[in-house]
Ligand SMILES: C[C@@](CO)(OP(=O)(O)O)[C@H](O)COP(=O)(O)OP(=O)(O)OC[C@H]1O[C@@H](n2ccc(N)nc2=O)[C@H](O)[C@@H]1O
């Protein structure tokens with residue numbers, strides 16, 4: 001087929017523990033990543049010229065070669081030059097619904113969709129693990145975004161162990177449109193502030209990784225116990241982002257004070273904040289209450305839910 005449309009869901013981090021520094025400059029992590037039904041749509045069309053083009057109306061999303069969707073297509077063209085010259089160029093339209101620079105893996109999930117879509121378009125027949133290996137070259141969260149669901153992610157975030165699917169847990173999510181937190185800044189600041197408290201030797205890292213504190217939330221996920229999951233959420237990056245971004249701290253406190261909220265956390269490197277709630281009806285009430293407390297139009301609010309999948313092919 002010459003055209004494909006794909007759904008690219010966002011993720012939240014139910015758990016993010018920084019285990020230590022790695023020799024490659026990244027951080028060794030223990031995370032639990034969760035797909036949600038807030039999603040972008042990616043349309044791919046075979047083009048007549050041998051070029052990659054990205055179209056996106058969102059003002060915060062670049063359309064040049066810094067777009068992660070572009071970079072995913074360029075990687076496929078480099079890896080499979082014969083297919084690229086046989087099938088010609090590719091036009092990529094990004095229909096953005098996921099807030100940008102939010103800690104929701106918006107760019108990563110777009111890149112994942114392009115890898116999955118081009119694999120189909122060029123009849124490459126790549127396996128999931130081959131797609132994940134390509135994804136890891138584009139960003140630490142890209143491999144997760146391909147199959148999605150509920151996953152333990154270790155290494156720099158690219159080593160994945162699936163957990164039982166945790167769908168239909170309702171989430172209220174908030175993000176100030178104009179507020180961006182750089183992921184590189186968040187990790188760098190964490191290293192500056194807490195670097196001396198954790199180990200840098202790779203063998204120690206492996207030992208410590210097996211003793212992470214995520215066991216209780218994993219058990220709660222296996223038991224599908226939303227109350228316990230909400231109670232055991234954790235994100236080390238909050239320690240640097242909350243003190244530097246008062247709006248994020250305010251949102252976090254506001255969510256925590258709402259009736260019906262089981263737990264609240266910043267997602268990834270922020271600045272989006274989410275709350276786990278008991279039901280869809282409760283989620284709508286909490287959303288309304290937050291809107292009344294912060295009438296600022298810059299604040300984007302969503303009711304969403306956990307889902308058991310990553311990239312989906314629409315047609
Ligand atoms: C924080 C997290 C949590 O899921 O997500 P976001 O908030 O970006 O969504 C991830 O760790 C982000 O993953 P991703 O956004 O793919 O990161 P990358 O492009 O690979 O890296 C961006 C920068 O973050 C830092 N980085 C990233 C991952 C990691 N394990 N250690 C790091 O130190 C590095 O400085 C790197 O240059």
Ligand SMILES: Nc1ncnc2c1ncn2[C@@H]1O[C@H](COP(=O)(O)OP(=O)(O)O)[C@@H](O)[C@H]1O
Pocket residue numbers: 060061062066067068069094099100101102103104105106107108110111183268269270
């Ligand atoms: N396809 C894309 N979608 C969103 N942002 C993108 C994309 N490609 C590149 N970017 C840039 O990447 C940065 C991080 O955005 P995003 O991936 O949404 O955030 P995060 O890594 O926090 O989940 C933004 O500054 C944005 O300009």
